[in-house]
Amino acid sequence: MSKSVIRLPRRAPDPAPPPTSPLPDAPTLSEVFATVATDGAAPGFVLAQVPRGAAPVLWVQDRLSLRETGRPYLAGLAPPPTLLCLTVNRAVDVLWAMEQGLACGDLAGVVGEVWGDPPALDFTATKRLAMRAETHGIPAWMLRRAGTAHLSAARARWRIASLPSTPDAYDAHAPGAARWRAELFRARHRAPGVWTAGLDAEGHGLHFAPQEDAAQAPVRAGATG
Amino acid sequence: MQADETDAVTAPQDVARRQETRARPDLSRRIAWLHLPHFAMERWQRHLHRMGEARPEDLPQALATEGQHGRVIHAVNRAAGQAGVVVGARAADMRALCPTLQLDYADIGGDRVALDRLVLWARRWCPWTAAGAVSAAGAGIVMDTTGSAHLWGDEAGLLREVEGRLSGLGLSAELAIAPTTGAAWALARFGAVRETCAGGDLAARIAPLPVRALRLDPATLTLLRRLGLSTVGDLAAVPRLSLARRFARADLAANPLLRLDQMTGHLAEPVSAPDDPPRFAVQALLSEPVQDPVPHIPDLCAALAQDLAAPGYGARRVILTIYRSDGEVSAVEAATSQPTRDPRHLARLFDGRLDRLDPGFGFDLITLAAPAAEKMTTVQARLDGRPDAGPDLARLVDLLSARFGADRLRRPTLRESHVPERREVWAPAMAGDPRPPEPARTQRPIRLFDPAQEVRVLYAVPEGPPALFVWNRVTHRVVRFAGPERIAPEWWSDRPGTRLRDYYRVEDEAGRRLWLYRDGLIGDGRGDAPRWFVHGVFG
Numbered sequence: 001m002s003k004s005v006i007r008l009p010r011r012a013p014d015p016a017p018p019p020t021s022p023l024p025d026a027p028t029l030s031e032v033f034a035t036v037a038t039d040g041a042a043p044g045f046v047l048a049q050v051p052r053g054a055a056p057v058l059w060v061q062d063r064l065s066l067r068e069t070g071r072p073y074l075a076g077l078a079p080p081p082t083l084l085c086l087t088v089n090r091a092v093d094v095l096w097a098m099e100q101g102l103a104c105g106d107l108a109g110v111v112g113e114v115w116g117d118p119p120a121l122d123f124t125a126t127k128r129l130a131m132r133a134e135t136h137g138i139p140a141w142m143l144r145r146a147g148t149a150h151l152s153a154a155r156a157r158w159r160i161a162s163l164p165s166t167p168d169a170y171d172a173h174a175p176g177a178a179r180w181r182a183e184l185f186r187a188r189h190r191a192p193g194v195w196t197a198g199l200d201a202e203g204h205g206l207h208f209a210p211q212e213d214a215a216q217a218p219v220r221a222g223a224t225g
Numbered sequence: 226m227q228a229d230e231t232d233a234v235t236a237p238q239d240v241a242r243r244q245e246t247r248a249r250p251d252l253s254r255r256i257a258w259l260h261l262p263h264f265a266m267e268r269w270q271r272h273l274h275r276m277g278e279a280r281p282e283d284l285p286q287a288l289a290t291e292g293q294h295g296r297v298i299h300a301v302n303r304a305a306g307q308a309g310v311v312v313g314a315r316a317a318d319m320r321a322l323c324p325t326l327q328l329d330y331a332d333i334g335g336d337r338v339a340l341d342r343l344v345l346w347a348r349r350w351c352p353w354t355a356a357g358a359v360s361a362a363g364a365g366i367v368m369d370t371t372g373s374a375h376l377w378g379d380e381a382g383l384l385r386e387v388e389g390r391l392s393g394l395g396l397s398a399e400l401a402i403a404p405t406t407g408a409a410w411a412l413a414r415f416g417a418v419r420e421t422c423a424g425g426d427l428a429a430r431i432a433p434l435p436v437r438a439l440r441l442d443p444a445t446l447t448l449l450r451r452l453g454l455s456t457v458g459d460l461a462a463v464p465r466l467s468l469a470r471r472f473a474r475a476d477l478a479a480n481p482l483l484r485l486d487q488m489t490g491h492l493a494e495p496v497s498a499p500d501d502p503p504r505f506a507v508q509a510l511l512s513e514p515v516q517d518p519v520p521h522i523p524d525l526c527a528a529l530a531q532d533l534a535a536p537g538y539g540a541r542r543v544i545l546t547i548y549r550s551d552g553e554v555s556a557v558e559a560a561t562s563q564p565t566r567d568p569r570h571l572a573r574l575f576d577g578r579l580d581r582l583d584p585g586f587g588f589d590l591i592t593l594a595a596p597a598a599e600k601m602t603t604v605q606a607r608l609d610g611r612p613d614a615g616p617d618l619a620r621l622v623d624l625l626s627a628r629f630g631a632d633r634l635r636r637p638t639l640r641e642s643h644v645p646e647r648r649e650v651w652a653p654a655m656a657g658d659p660r661p662p663e664p665a666r667t668q669r670p671i672r673l674f675d676p677a678q679e680v681r682v683l684y685a686v687p688e689g690p691p692a693l694f695v696w697n698r699v700t701h702r703v704v705r706f707a708g709p710e711r712i713a714p715e716w717w718s719d720r721p722g723t724r725l726r727d728y729y730r731v732e733d734e735a736g737r738r739l740w741l742y743r744d745g746l747i748g749d750g751r752g753d754a755p756r757w758f759v760h761g762v763f764g
Contacts, residue, residue, distance in 0.1 A: 038697055039737050044671055044764020056618070056636070068697075069672060073761060074637045075648045076669035080661065084654055086625055086634045097625055106618035162736035165705075174707035175732035178764050199764075 021208055022182075023049065024156050024189050027139040029130035031154035035161035037115075037145040038069055041180045042160040046111060046141045047077060048199055048206045055108035056082040058101040060094045063087065064115035065145060078203055082108075091118035095125050102132040102140060113143040117150065127153035149185070157186040163196065181211065250405075250490030252424030255380065257368045258357075258409035259347070259387060260399040264364035265300040265336050269329065271395050285323050288331035289316045299331040299361050312361045333359065340364050343394075345501070350377075350387060353498045365413075367406055369496040374402075384419040403427065406496065407488030411438030411457075431488055432458030439484040449481060460485060505532050505540065506594035514550040514587025519579055525593040526571040539564025539601030545575055547582060548590035555582055559627040562655045563619040564601040570620055574627045622654045643712050645760060646675055667710055668730065670740045670761025677758035680741070690729040690741050696759050701733040709743075724751050730763065738763035 024030065034042035050057050059072060066087055074080045084107075086097055094112045101110040110133075114121055126142070130153050133140040142154065149157060160183075166176040182197040184190075195208040261267075265288055273279050280286060285305035289296040296316035308323040320326055336359045344356045347366055351373040357365030370383060377383040384400045391398045401412035403422040408431055412420045415438050422430045431438075434457045436449050454460050460468075460481055468482045477483055486492035507528040509521045522545070533540060541564055546556045559574035625634045635651040641662045642648045648665075683700070684693035690706050708729035724745030732738045740761035745751055 036735075036737065038699075038762065040670070040672055040762035040764045041737075043762075047671055047764065058621075070674040070762065071672065072637075073645075073649065073670055073673035074639055075645070075665055076671040076673075076761070076763070078664055080639060082636075084622075084634065084636055086629065088629055088633065093629065097629075100621060100624055104617045104621040107621070162738070164734075164736040165732060165738065168707075171707060173705055175705045175730055175738050175763075178738065179736070 021206070022184050022187070022190055022193060022195060023206070024187070027133055027137050028155040029126065029133045029140045029142065029153070030156040030158065031126070031142045031144060031149075031152055033144045033147065033149060033157070033159045035159060039160075039162050041162040041178070042143055042145070043069075043072065044178060045158070045160045045180055045182065045197065045206070046143060047072065047081075048204060049139070049141070050081050050111065051108040051139075052079050052081045052204060053108055054082060055106060056084045057109040057111065058084045058086065058097070058104075058107050059111045059113075060086045060088060060097045060101075061113045062091055062094050062115055063089050065113040065143075068115070069113075069145065090120075091115075092120040095120060095129070098129055098140060098142075099132060102129065102136055102138050105136065107138055110138060110140045111143065112141070113145070114147065115145055117147045123151045123153055129153075130155055154186075155188045156184060159183040159185055160197075166198075182208065247491060251493075252404035252427060252490050253371070254369060254404055255371045255374065255402055256404065256406045256409045256496065257370045257384070257387075257400065257402045258406070258413040259366040259368070259391070260363060260410075260413040261365065261391075261396050262363040262399060263300065263302075263397055264340070264359070265331055265333075265361075266302050267396050268336060268339055269300075269332075270302070280327065284327060285310060285325055286327045286329070287316070287319065289328050290331050290333065296328070299333075336364065340366070344499075347387075348501070350383065353496045355496050355498045365410070367409070367496050369498075370402065380421045381419060384421070388419065403430075405488055405490045406494045407440065407484065410440060411488065414438065427489065428461075432456065432461065436460060436481070439481060439488065440478070441481060441484060442478045445475070445479045445481065454481075457485070457488070461489075503536055503538065503598070504594075505529060505538065505598055506592060507532060508590060508592040511589050511591070514589045516584045516587050518545075518547055518582070518588050518591050521591050522575055522579075522593075523568065523572050525591060526568040529593050529595060530566040530568040530571065533566040533595065533598060533601075537600060537602070538595075538598040539566045540571065540595035540598050542597035543571060543574065543593060543595050545579075546592045546594070547579075547588050548592075549585050550587050550589045551585055553583075553585060557582075559623070560597075560631065561619070561623045562626070564599040565620075565623075566601065570623070574623060576624075577628065619655065626654070642715070644715060645669070645673060645712075647715070647718075649673070668763070671764045672762040674760055677742070677760040680757050680759055682757055690731050690743075691757060694741075694757065696739070701731075701737070701739070703731045704734050706731040712742075722751050724749065724755070728760070 032042050032046055061071065071085065072083060074083065088094055088097060091114050094114055098110050098112045101107055129140055161181045163179040163181050165178055168174040168176040177198060179196055179198045181194065183194045184192050186192060194211045196211045197206055197208050199205070200207045269288060283304050285308045286302045287298050287305050287310055288300040290299045294315065298310060298312050298314050298316055298319055301310045301312060305323065305326060310319045310323055310326060316328055340356050340359055344354050344366055347354045347368065351368050351370045353369035355367050357367055374380040374383045377386050380402050384402065388398055388400060399413045401409050401416050401420045403409040403412050404424045404427055408422060408427060411431065411434050412422055415434050436454060436457060437446060438457060454463070465482070472480045472482055483492060487494045507525055509525055540561060542558065542560045544556050544558045546554060548554050557575060557578050565571065622634065634654050636654050636656060637649045638652045639648060639662050640650050678696065680694045680696040682691040682694050685691045690703055693700065693702050706729050709727035711725060711727050713725045714723035726742040726744055728740060728742045730738060731741050739759050740763065741757055742760055743755045743757055745755040747755060
């Protein structure tokens with residue numbers, strides 16, 4: 001009789017593979033630095049994460065960001081998100097508008113663009129934004145240009161730069177799909193790292209591939225908040 | 226054509242029965258009729274004057290409406306009338322008669338709204354004021370001035386005052402006061418200038434008036450003319466029984482007997498004046514001047530919200546006016562995207578906006594008014610008790626618009642156009658979603674510069690984009706490009722001479738992808754050598 005007893009394997013099945021996406025899994029405040037101010041990589045990285053749907057996304061720009069880097073262009077985004085664009089004069093107003101937006105339950109996300117290093121954008125301001133975003137469950141992104149990574153309470157801090165695009169299958173002289181060097185230099189939910197990011201097959205999500213030179217990636221110890 | 230909206234409708238079957246028991250009519254009321262014969266034309270001329278496009282008086286002008294067989298003249302000015310242009314004729318015929326005639330479209334709905342506003346303005350003389358019909362024969366206002374004429378001396382004084390005020394607005398008027406609405410209507414048109422008719426003289430005064438003074442439709446007037454009845458006195462002399470038998474089934478505008486009864490006061494025709502629109506304003510009268518008005522705002526908002534809640538209204542625009550003790554007045558205005566009477570939301574609209582006010586020696590009076598209010602019904606959108614989605618977003622839009630201005634908060638939407646900057650239009654923040662157009666065939670940038678930024682070409686090649694150019698003080702070397710994509714100007718909206726554009730997607734050696742275009746072609750005869758611009762940035 002004992003022969004007929006099926007022996008179960010003693011080892012537990014393999015745990016789920018670690019998630020390949022280094023994006024935070026809960027809505028929170030992320031800070032995205034553009035390595036070059038006029039580069040489209042950082043806004044492209046944010047726009048790939050912005051929720052598409054009927055609920056609008058509040059997009060706040062200060063005057064310098066609008067003048068130097070243009071405004072988000074709906075025709076280049078497929079499917080187009082519902083945007084609510086606000087242009088303000090000062091960085092203080094960007095922070096105030098973002099805070100009001102994060103308290104509104106009908107928004108799908110909040111994006112703020114700040115130029116330079118305004119004194120109003122300090123640890124307290126970012127902490128307020130991060131806590132509001134987490135309390136109300138609304139993702140928020142802070143796009144920083146021409147700024148330095150001072151102390152901040154953002155839960156994930158990225159530095160995004162363009163990489164040469166993938167070759168086009170039909171035209172060797174044409175630029176192909178976008179690729180970005182995405183460096184997560186400070187995060188609460190995981191270890192920092194460097195990835196090669198790009199849009200996925202549908203064209204509005206992100207996929208990450210580990211970069212070869214990730215070990216030699218310059219991690220600025222002093223700059224992590 | 227001369228039907229009136231304020232008429233009471235009486236069953237014509239009662240007329241014959243009533244003839245036996247005719248009581249003495251009550252002729253104690255004093256009804257004034259303000260006939261504005263050139264209301265549409267004068268309003269149009271005032272509009273032109275305000276727009277700075279006033280035309281000379283001797284130029285024949287007319288307003289027209291769409292009739293069944295082309296345009297029909299609706300109103301004329303004096304010069305056109307002298308040239309022979311008549312109201313009701315076809316516009317093409319009148320053009321042939323008077324080749325210099327300036328024709329514009331009449332705005333009948335706008336006339337109606339303007340007359341309703343004028344009625345509210347006319348309540349300065351007496352509260353029982355109502356609007357008559359607006360037609361090609363002019364507009365009218367009826368007022369029950371019983372007991373209020375003595376405030377201007379006598380009735381003649383009242384009429385002089387009314388005529389003076391109306392001419393101050395640029396409106397010519399014909400006025401009369403009589404014991405009944407029908408008589409006032411008739412005497413304003415066919416009586417003497419500013420005629421007042423006492424109750425005892427009524428029968429004698431209306432007898433010589435033509436039957437046109439009875440507010441009848443044209444078919445009935447034709448019938449009366451064929452019957453040989455040309456004046457009201459002729460009609461009154463006809464035995465009532467035969468008239469009642471002839472017009473038993475006719476309605477009011479076609480029934481001479483009912484109209485005659487209205488004129489003589491045998492059939493009551495009271496003035497039904499609409500209610501005043503509600504006004505919402507609260508004030509805080511302070512015993513001593515204060516330097517900071519902010520602590521008073523929550524109480525004012527709560528009081529205003531209570532006022533709004535009682536008749537079921539919500540505020541769309543609120544104005545906070547602050548009176549300084551030395552006489553200076555300053556106002557702060559805020560608007561809402563949906564009617565609201567939430568006191569906390571109203572108070573938040575003024576957050577941080579009173580800091581720039583100069584207090585001087587202090588404020589002693591604060592008023593909060595809602596000049597624009599709408600009916601607000603309480604609706605339940607969901608059955609499960611959770612809050613529905615709308616109001617939070619509307620509040621956010623109000624807050625951001627109040628702080629930064631409504632023109633700063635906008636919502637981009639797509640529409641059909643190949644020109645990149647016209648493909649996106651700005652809609653107000655709370656506008657609905659239109660149908661999205663077809664997506665573009667080729668790749669479009671994620672950021673757009675408006676206007677496009679010019680680049681300095683360092684090394685041009687005959688075909689394709691420049692190999693080396695300077696943009697934003699940075700030199701870019703093009704390693705890969707795709708294009709051109711030629712976008713021609715839209716001839717139906719662009720100025721003549723607008724150049725076509727050749728767009729290129731280029732990538733420099735650092736991997737940055739830009740959307741470059743060349744404005745025009747060499748030798749297209751539309752200006753100098755074409756220049757290059759950056760119009761967008763790809764992700």
